[in-house]
Amino acid sequence: MCEGENLSPGETRIALAIALLHDVGRFPQYHRWRTFRDSDSDNHARLAIEVIRKEKLLVGLDPSEQLLIEEAVRFHNLLELPGKFRSPDQLFIKLIRDADKLDIWRVFTELQNLPPHQRASAATLGFADLPEVVSAACLDSLAAGTIVRLDSVRTLNDLRLLQISWAYDLTCATARKILLERGYIPALAAPLPEREDIGTAVSAALSSLAAISA
Template sequence: MDEEGLASLKKWFLGYCRSFYTSREEDNRNIRLKEEHTEQVCAFMDILTLDLGLDPGERRLAGVVALLHDVGRFEQYRCYGTFRDSESENHGTLGVRVLTGEGVLDGLAPEERRMILGGVALHNVFRIPDAIDGPARRLLHLVRDADKLDIWRVFLEFYGLPPEEQASAVGLGFPDLPVCTPGVVETVMRGELVNLATLKTLSDFKLLQLSWVFDLNFAVSRRLVVERNYVEQMAATLPPGEDAARVVAFVREYLARSG
């Protein structure tokens, strides 16, 4: 992967995004959100790969996976009007289908193409399969961390907007109730990732987002969470009560321990 190849993919992606804008502002808010999210994930990827001292070729490959990781979201929204995979289809799998159908990776070396498609396909899985190791696993660790680091920003901005300005597909349809499901609370308190299928309320979804700290793979990622004050900002959106307070305290302590 050389600089020219990366520039060509960036140009293609920009044109692809623009093809989804419509005359409806609600649609455009959702498409714009994903386009801006991709830009920020690429920026986070640059920070991570620079901190880890990867060589230029590795950094470019990681940058391509960051650029293309959510390419399936655009077709997902156009076809289904949602970003919720359970109500449409897996956006990682859909992204692979888009990239294959468009032929945008055809000029790359087979190993690069395989790693990029694998990164897109698996960036959103609950857990990375054990069979994936070596450079492919590290690439997945990188894109999953960069993705989470910006998703926190996306949702914190979403929670702070009045309803008429929110991108409608972001909340995934969870009712905005001041209730945390006990099972979700206990999952976080065990230091485990929360499964989306167990959620009942938007408050649960916020706890799921806090549980992502347990799935960060690099010290620089955890440092960025602290520097950007994500936990405290998320805590301010949670309903008052002992359950939410316990979770926030536990997550704070985990980040302090793990550095």
């Protein structure tokens, strides 16, 4: 993504540091609560900032670089970004939010190809795998071209709809290109019930993505 977005060597260094650190809060989260679900534990982005500061991981960097890294880590998992930022440039926030989605898509599509007994329940956030069940609220959000909220997710199929809806939230052209090339959306949609309303909502997400990327 760094190359695709034409980042300078200095910008690439910051972006890679953010990529390395953005989920470091997952370690204390799982150690303490045995879950990756923030609603059942604590915001893993906030925990990441705690780890970064406690371990002094950014000591030696310019304060302006520290701010860029910390803000990108802090905001990488928000449903909606705040209206104001301390850092003057939101490039790295946009990059990590898109890169994080690509990584989750990769992990989840690989995971769903495994037999159920081999799937890590923490990675699927503990949602039940009910092959024919899709929550109306999740499908309605996707059909409307909006992001599915995690608090409306009830099943593994709902989680798939949530991840498909992320297509509407990508901001970097390189991320959209990678998403289309790797076929994550069709892969996520494959296990969903064969229903016209679901197919239409998924197709709309793909079509909008392709139109923006054209």
